[in-house]
Amino acid sequence: MRGRRLGRRATSLLAIAAVGAGTACGAEPASTAGTAPAxxxxxxxxxxxxxxxxxxxxxxxxxxxxxxxxxxxxxGDPHHPDLARFLADPLLTRVRLSIREAKEHGAMRTGTLVSDPTVTSVSLDSSPPTVEIQDCLDATRYRLVYARTKRVVPGTGGTRHLATATATRYPDGRWLISAGAAHEDLPC
Known part of the structure; x- marks a missing residue:
């Protein structure tokens, strides 16, 4: 049970979790005789x-x-300085908690994570400006292992799956990843 719980928590590390980008679609009202065009x-x-x-x-x-x-x-360093260089809350806190929990259970990540991201939308007129990213993450060689033995934590096998993320431009001009989600039920 402990390994399975750890697996779900550690998987959130891969959660590059994004708020879904919605677009509004609608028909332009038809003009009728005697009315001004829209x-x-x-x-x-x-x-x-x-x-x-x-x-x-x-x-x-x-x-x-x-x-x-x-x-x-x-x-196993939840306060690694590069995290704050590229991440913002709420994702920064989620990633730090996931790393800390893995460390507390004697586990760490090892291996290769393969990414193939694409931008799905750019909203520069929103406040704050955002960019939505979609990725096909290949985590089949990115493993959660016990730090002492390097044995794979049961129930934590990686998959190829869809991930989404939101990049937000902050007032100082930096673009940071503020939200993300791993959609492990959606293979790619």
Whole structure:
């Protein structure tokens, strides 16, 4: 039971957990005789270059997050400085708790985590600006092991699954990963 509980908690390390990006869809009202045509939506206030820069910064933050998580998990260090460099709350706290719980149970992460992220939406006009990321994580070679014996913790086998994340631009201009989710029930 203890190994299974640890497995669920440790899996949250991979949770690059994101708030789902919803888009509003609707039909433009049809104009009828004698009424003025509907006003068109205001033009976006950002350029293609702004959007491209946001995509690149968000993907860089995401890659940094994965690298920092792997390093911190391998060392059993929930306060590794790179975590705060790429993550923001509430995800930062979740990742730190997951690493701490694994360490308290004598476990750590080892191996390779393969990522193939893509940006699914950019919302520069929202407050704060966000970028949604979708990833196919291959965690089949990323294992939770007992630190002393290096034996795999039962019930913690990795899978290839969908993960989502939200990158948020903070007032100081940094893009940080603030939310994420591992969708282990959705293989990719």
């Amino acid at each position: 006003a068109s939506a205001p033009a976006p206030t950002h350029s293609e270059a702004d959007e491209r820069a946001a995509r690149e910064a968000a993907l860089a933050a995401y890659a940094g997050y994965l690298a920092a998580s792997r390093t911190a998990s391998g060392r």
